[in-house]
Amino acid sequence: MKPDQNCHGCNNPFSGTNKFVVVGRFFFHEGCPKCDYCHKKIDNPDVNAKCLDDQVVCKAHIDDKELGANEACTTCGKEFTPLDKKIITIFGVRFHYRCVRCADCNAPVQENEWQGYKQRALCKQCYEKVKSVPCVKCRTILKEEQQNIVLQVGVICPNCFKCVECFKQLKPEDKFFQLNENVYCNACDMPFRRAKYVFDRTRGGPAMKPDQNCHGCNNPFSGTNKFVVVGRFFFHEGCPKCDYCHKKIDNPDVNAQCLDDQVVCKVHIDNKELGANEACTTCGKEFTPLDKKIITIFGVRFHYRCVRCADCNAPVQENEWQGYKQRALCKQCYEKVKSVPCVKCRTILKEEQQNIVLQVGVICPNCFKCVECFKQLKPEDKFFQLNENVYCNACDMPFRRAKYVFDRTRGGPA
Numbered sequence: 026m027k028p029d030q031n032c033h034g035c036n037n038p039f040s041g042t043n044k045f046v047v048v049g050r051f052f053f054h055e056g057c058p059k060c061d062y063c064h065k066k067i068d069n070p071d072v073n074a075k076c077l078d079d080q081v082v083c084k085a086h087i088d089d090k091e092l093g094a095n096e097a098c099t100t101c102g103k104e105f106t107p108l109d110k111k112i113i114t115i116f117g118v119r120f121h122y123r124c125v126r127c128a129d130c131n132a133p134v135q136e137n138e139w140q141g142y143k144q145r146a147l148c149k150q151c152y153e154k155v156k157s158v159p160c161v162k163c164r165t166i167l168k169e170e171q172q173n174i175v176l177q178v179g180v181i182c183p184n185c186f187k188c189v190e191c192f193k194q195l196k197p198e199d200k201f202f203q204l205n206e207n208v209y210c211n212a213c214d215m216p217f218r219r220a221k222y223v224f225d226r227t228r229g230g231p232a233m234k235p236d237q238n239c240h241g242c243n244n245p246f247s248g249t250n251k252f253v254v255v256g257r258f259f260f261h262e263g264c265p266k267c268d269y270c271h272k273k274i275d276n277p278d279v280n281a282q283c284l285d286d287q288v289v290c291k292v293h294i295d296n297k298e299l300g301a302n303e304a305c306t307t308c309g310k311e312f313t314p315l316d317k318k319i320i321t322i323f324g325v326r327f328h329y330r331c332v333r334c335a336d337c338n339a340p341v342q343e344n345e346w347q348g349y350k351q352r353a354l355c356k357q358c359y360e361k362v363k364s365v366p367c368v369k370c371r372t373i374l375k376e377e378q379q380n381i382v383l384q385v386g387v388i389c390p391n392c393f394k395c396v397e398c399f400k401q402l403k404p405e406d407k408f409f410q411l412n413e414n415v416y417c418n419a420c421d422m423p424f425r426r427a428k429y430v431f432d433r434t435r436g437g438p439a
Contacts, residue, residue, distance in 0.1 A: 032057050033081070049076020062086055077104075098124050115139065115146045127151050132371040160185055161206040164338045176203050188213050239264050240288070256283025269293055284311075307331035322346065322353045334358050367392055368413040383410050395420050 031038050032045070034057030039045055044055050048070055058070040061080040067073050075084045098105065098121045105112055111122035113136055125134045128145035140152035147155065157166045161179035172180045174197050187194045188201075190213035195201055202209040238245050239252070241264030246252055251262050255277055265277040268287045274280050282291045304311045305328050312319055318329040320343055332341045335352035347359035354362065364373045368386035379387045381404050394401045395408075397420035402408055409416040409425075 034059055046070050046074075048074045048081050049079070051076065051081060060086070111136075116141065126371075129155075130371070130373070131366060159338060164333070164340065166337065166339075173197060176206065176208070178203075178206055181206070181208070241266055253277050253281075255281045255288050258283065258288060267293070305331050307333055318343075323348065323351045336362075380404060383413065383415070385410075385413055388413070388415070 030052055032054045033048075033051035034053050037054070039052070039054070046053050046055060046058065048058060053070065056066070058067040058074050058081060059065065060067055060074075060083045062082045063086070065083070067081075067083055073084050074081055075087055076082075077087065098119065101121065101124050103121070105119065105121075113120050113122050113125060115125065122136045123133075125136060125139060125146060126132065127134055127139075127148035129147055129151040132148050134146065134148050138149065139146040140149060141147075142152055142155055153168055154166075156169045158172060158180050159166055160182035161176060162181060162185040165182050165184075167180060167182055171182065174181050174183065174186050186197075186208060188210035189207045190209055193210045193212075195208065195210060200211045202211075237259055239261045240255075240258035241260050244261070246259070246261070252259050253262060253265065254260075255265060260277065263273070265274040265281050265288060266272065267274055267281075267290045269289045270293070272290070274288075274290055280291050281288055282294055283289075284294065305326065307327055308331050310328070312326065312328075316328060320327050320329050320332060322332065329343050330340075332343055332346060332353060333339065334341055334346075334355035336354055336358040339355050341353065341355050345356065346353040347356060348354070349359055349362055360375060361373075363376045365379060365387050366373055367389035368383060369388060369392040372389050372391075374387060374389055378389065381388050381390065381393050393404075393415060395417035396414045397416055400417045400419075402415065402417060407418045409418075
């Protein structure tokens with residue numbers, strides 16, 4: 026029968042009387058097969074020609090191990106041959122120049138655009154992701170150029186770099202004091218240091234005048250006032266009150282205790298009314314009747330302000346989290362885990378874009394076109410698929426007939 030493609034050698038069509046041979050997936054007139062390696066004509070191509078990685082070569086080159094016995098490309102699995110135009114070596118691993126892919130997301134990467142990280146070649150987006158770190162306060166992901174404000178406990182973003190007392194916005198060159206992830210400006214630093222000094226020296230007894238108002242009545246201390254300290258709070262002697270039972274606490278040096286920034290009677294803790302409950306997974310503080318709101322997500326309990334994304338650790342509003350595999354995720358991470366790459370261009374597809382499914386995976390609308398005539402296809406069109414390649418109905422029949430000829434003739438004339 027007459028093949029449905031032109032001769033691969035001379036590119037001329039076949040007439041009804043032409044004899045032809047088939048090498049691999051290519052059709053030739055009888056005298057046209059030529060080796061792509063030595064560029065000589067191949068006599069008796071049924072025996073002496075072979076297709077190697079879509080290149081027609083003399084079988085003798087393969088038998089002599091000039092071709093077909095070399096190291097293979099890590100991505101496509103095809104062996105390197107002298108026919109390859111360009112080979113790239115990355116961290117000791119060799120690739121065809123078009124086969125370089127990101128080690129994380131598997132997206133194709135241009136030969137000069139990859140970034141090295143821990144002996145892996147990454148695309149620009151994945152490199153920025155692995156080099157980024159979260160802010161110690163808001164957990165926002167910071168790029169490498171934003172990591173210029175470093176505290177003892179980690180990196181803080183410019184928006185969070187402000188005094189927790191007076192909310193003054195600070196600059197990297199400003200003098201400041203830090204306590205864990207909290208930052209105090211120079212003006213608010215000294216009151217904090219003196220208050221801490223009073224507490225450390227007196228253990229709650231009378232001493233110098235503290236630099237904050239009474240936590241109970243909010244009135245200032247005079248020079249003659251005696252005061253007591255419970256946790257980090259200062260009180261006039263008669264002002265301590267339990268935040269649980271709302272009764273005044275007598276002899277607060279003995280009977281008062283600070284529990285998760287709440288001043289309570291020590292008897293409530295001794296009786297296990299407080300301090301023996303389940304703790305919040307995020308902040309580690311125990312749940313008490315003083316807590317305004319507690320949220321349960323997949324059997325795990327949180328304070329309503331402590332819900333964080335299980336992947337990126339960013340804070341999530343109580344009604345905005347998305348559940349995935351028994352985990353609470355933010356909107357961005359949920360879209361990321363529910364997304365899949367296109368089998369051809371590796372573009373990440375959102376859930377609503379995953380409506381064209383091939384046998385080997387999901388394909389994006391832009392790549393859903395015939396590889397022969399480049400006709401753009403619609404999901405309702407009839408098509409034929411071979412791995413990730415798609416053929417329209419018009420180009421399907423020539424492909425099937427050519428494959429039939431090859432299977433029946435084993436490369437001989439028909």
